[in-house]
Amino acid sequence: MKQTAKELWFVTGSQHLYGPGPLAQVAQNSQRIAEELDAAQAIPARVVFKPVLTTADEILRLCREANNTDNCVGLVLWMHTFSPAKMWIAGLTALTRPFLHLHTQFHRDLPYATIDMDFMNLNQAAHGDREFGFITARLRLARKVVVGHWQDADTLNEIGTWARAALGWHESQTLKVARFGDNMRNVAVTEGDKVEAQKVFGYTVSGYGIGDLTDRMAQFTDAEVTRLTQEYRDTYTLAQEHDRADSLAVAARIELGLRAFLTEGGFGAFTDTFEDLHGMGQLPGIATQRLMASGFGFGGEGDWKTAALVRIMKVMAEGLPGGTSFMEDYTYHFGSETWQARVLGSHMLEICPTIAADKPSLEVHPLGIGGKADPVRLVFTSPAGPAVVASIVDMGNRFRMIVNDIDVVVPDQPFPKLPVARTVWEAKPSLKIAAAAWIYAGGAHHTGFSQALTMEYMEDFAEIAGIELVRIDENTRLEQLRRELLWSDAAYRIGR
Numbered sequence: 298m299k300q301t302a303k304e305l306w307f308v309t310g311s312q313h314l315y316g317p318g319p320l321a322q323v324a325q326n327s328q329r330i331a332e333e334l335d336a337a338q339a340i341p342a343r344v345v346f347k348p349v350l351t352t353a354d355e356i357l358r359l360c361r362e363a364n365n366t367d368n369c370v371g372l373v374l375w376m377h378t379f380s381p382a383k384m385w386i387a388g389l390t391a392l393t394r395p396f397l398h399l400h401t402q403f404h405r406d407l408p409y410a411t412i413d414m415d416f417m418n419l420n421q422a423a424h425g426d427r428e429f430g431f432i433t434a435r436l437r438l439a440r441k442v443v444v445g446h447w448q449d450a451d452t453l454n455e456i457g458t459w460a461r462a463a464l465g466w467h468e469s470q471t472l473k474v475a476r477f478g479d480n481m482r483n484v485a486v487t488e489g490d491k492v493e494a495q496k497v498f499g500y501t502v503s504g505y506g507i508g509d510l511t512d513r514m515a516q517f518t519d520a521e522v523t524r525l526t527q528e529y530r531d532t533y534t535l536a537q538e539h540d541r542a543d544s545l546a547v548a549a550r551i552e553l554g555l556r557a558f559l560t561e562g563g564f565g566a567f568t569d570t571f572e573d574l575h576g577m578g579q580l581p582g583i584a585t586q587r588l589m590a591s592g593f594g595f596g597g598e599g600d601w602k603t604a605a606l607v608r609i610m611k612v613m614a615e616g617l618p619g620g621t622s623f624m625e626d627y628t629y630h631f632g633s634e635t636w637q638a639r640v641l642g643s644h645m646l647e648i649c650p651t652i653a654a655d656k657p658s659l660e661v662h663p664l665g666i667g668g669k670a671d672p673v674r675l676v677f678t679s680p681a682g683p684a685v686v687a688s689i690v691d692m693g694n695r696f697r698m699i700v701n702d703i704d705v706v707v708p709d710q711p712f713p714k715l716p717v718a719r720t721v722w723e724a725k726p727s728l729k730i731a732a733a734a735w736i737y738a739g740g741a742h743h744t745g746f747s748q749a750l751t752m753e754y755m756e757d758f759a760e761i762a763g764i765e766l767v768r769i770d771e772n773t774r775l776e777q778l779r780r781e782l783l784w785s786d787a788a789y790r791i792g793r
Contacts, residue, residue, distance in 0.1 A: 298616025303342040303467065305460055306363060306372045307331035309349045310356075310380030310429065319419050323377045324349045326403040330447045334373070339450070339457035341616060342370060342464060350380070356388035363394045371463035372396040373456065376425030377403070378418070382432035389436055395466060395761040397459050398433065400426040400444040401452065439760050461750075462757035465613040468565070469762075470499035472608060474594070474601050475564040477507055478573030481598035486741040489602055489691035497696055498762060500566075502601045511576040514554030525549035529583070533659040533675060544579070544661045548673035551577060552584035559593060566594030566604040571645075574669060582646035582674035583659065586718075589649035595623045596743060597647055602689045603743040610687070610745045613758065619748030620651025620679075624686060624720065626742055629728065638728035639706065639721055642686075642746065646674045648718035652748060653677035662716040679720040679748070681707050686744040687755050688735075689764075695789050696762075699740035700755045701731050701769040705748065720746065725771045734778050738767040765789070 309327040311320060331346035350356045363369045371394050402422040433440055441459045445452035480488050491502045526545040529535070559567055567588075569581060589595050592615075594608025603623060610621045625644045632638035645664060650657050657675035664672055687700045703722040712719060724731035752770060759766035765785055767778070 298338075298341060300342050300464060300615065302368055303370045303464060304345045304366075304368050305334075305340070305342050305463070306345050306347050306359075306369055307334065308347045308359065308372050308374050310351075310374065310376045310385070310425065311349050311378045312351050312380055312384075315378060315418065319378070320349060320351070322419060327375070327377060330375075330401075330403070333448065334453070334456065337453045337457070339453040340460050341457060342460050344373070349377075350384075353384040353387055356385055357391060360388035360392040360394075363392065369394060370467040371460065373399050374429070375399045375401060376422055376429045378421045379425040380429060382428045385429065385432055386436070389433065389438060395439070395463050397441045397443060397456060397463075398426070398429065399447070399452075399456070400430075400442060401447045403447075405446050405448070439763055441757055441760065455753075458751075458753050459757045461613040461617075462754055462761055464615075465609040465758050466761045468612040469605070469609050472498075472500035472566065472605055473562065473564045474500060474502045474604050474608075475559060475562060475567040476502055476504045476599060476601055477510055477568065478570040479504065479599055481570040481572055484598060486690060486739075487596070487598055487600040487602070487743065491601070493691070494602065494605075494696070497764065498605065500605050502605075507573050507575055507577065510554055510558055513558045514550050514577075517550060517553045517557075521553060522546050522549045525553060529659055529673075533657050535659045539658075539660045541661050544671060544673050547578035547670065548581075548583050551579070551581050552587060555581065555584050555588060556591075559588070565592075566596070566601075566608040568596045568599050568601050568604045570597075570599045577669065579670045579672040580646060580664060582672040585647040586650055586675050589622060589647070590651050595647055595649075597623065597625070597644055598743075600741070600743050602691070603741065603745060606687065606689050606745040609758070610747050610750060613754055614747055614749035617749040619682070619684075619750075620649060620653070621745065621747040621749055622649035622652045623647055624744045624746035626686075626744070627719075629732075631728070637723055639723055640703075640728065642720040642722065643715075643717050646672055646717065648675075648677075648720075650675050650677060650718070652679045652720065652746065653718070654680035657718070660716055674716070675718060676716060677718050678708065678712075679705050681705050682748055683751070684722065684746060684748040685750055685752060685755060686746050688740040688744050690739050690741055692739065692765075695765055697739065697765045697767060698755065698759045699735060699738045699767045699769065700752055701725065701735060702752055702771065703731075725769070726773055730773055730775055731769050733775055734767075734769045734773055737775070737779055737782060738769075740767075 335344035596604030
């Protein structure tokens with residue numbers, strides 16, 4: 298699925314040494330590649346051909362143009378022939394858009410019978426891209442390097458993965474997070490430096506009193522509330538004992554107010570807290586779930602970092618199969634002779650129905666926390682399949698992203714008394730190692746969960762953002778990970 302309002306610029310480097318004839322061929326070849334990349338379904342944005350760059354002034358002008366073009370999310374750079382890398386210093390130094398270095402060549406195979414020096418001079422990507430690679434390494438620039446023929450599926454998929462990370466980064470630059478209430482109780486990991494976050498990620502976090510929300514809720518008519526409660530009945534499975542008109546009406550008014558407040562304020566994510574709900578009849582359950590299903594990010598208990606991360610992950614995952622949600626590692630099954638060790642992921646109310654295996658059930662149950670009336674929520678279980686959970690934490694001198702590869706499984710038994718949405722997974726390489734690694738790295742209990750994204754998407758985003766990434770996967774070994782954490786701490790202290 299193409300996000301056609303967003304563009305990747307395809308940029309080719311060369312020089313005037315080759316003369317007008319070869320340069321015309323370079324442009325023709327580059328335009329052909331750009332057109333095929335643009336047509337590739339794996340790449341989620343438009344790919345726009347830009348004229349071949351042959352001088353330092355042209356390079357600088359194009360990089361400045363990219364910086365000032367709102368719908369440009371990144372550049373794909375390729376050296377078709379040989380582009381002396383000193384020409385790129387000023388432009389790359391000025392460039393604020395992320396870029397991918399595509400190491401390819403126009404031809405796939407060696408033309409053994411016809412190859413001559415004219416062909417060799419024209420097709421020097423093996424030479425030119427290494428020259429370009431030196432200057433990007435010398436300048437310590439964040440970038441993704443993709444090697445392969447431009448028509449190969451693996452190459453297209455790698456470009457598409459990076460492009461989704463670039464779309465997430467583009468969203469992060471203007472993302473606004475609304476925070477209803479402050480941090481909940483004395484929780485540490487959900488705190489952090491919002492000024493530094495804006496400097497690093499671009500997004501802003503603004504606080505609002507719960508009265509701002511309840512005032513907006515009060516502006517909706519009873520008829521509007523009734524229409525939304527009917528939508529609930531038409532959309533979800535609803536048993537008679539849960540069809541409580543008063544509870545559904547309160548929940549619908551909360552959703553109407555929240556959606557209007559966020560939309561009118563241009564917010565893409567939000568948080569709330571059980572401690573600050575004065576004037577609300579119940580905790581926001583179904584409202585938060587449906588807003589996440591519409592693309593909003595959410596973080597519980599004031600967790601603005603996770604709210605922003607969930608929104609960014611949803612933008613990255615747009616059009617891919619599988620859902621993305623706010624999540625929490627809630628409780629464990631430590632294993633037995635018949636069951637492997639597993640995590641039960643859930644939250645009090647707020648799990649996104651995009652990760653539901655079947656039609657969610659709308660239910661009303663007591664919550665036992667928050668001191669409000671029984672809240673309305675959607676109850677479901679996630680389908681089996683690979684997924685990731687990701688957390689961003691503030692380490693004081695930098696932000697760290699921790700990502701764990703997991704496998705969601707079908708529960709071995711039902712949960713007849715668990716009145717919330719849930720996901721059961723096996724962490725890689727095992728719960729014993731993954732949980733210890735997560736704790737050593739300082740990962741939060743709240744995460745962004747996705748069955749649409751993989752580790753590679755998260756790595757690409759971390760690279761673009763310039764933040765530390767801790768990877769927990771099937772190859773993780775605790776002794777090695779602990780050494781890497783020490784080395785990382787030392788590197789960031791030296792760098793600072």
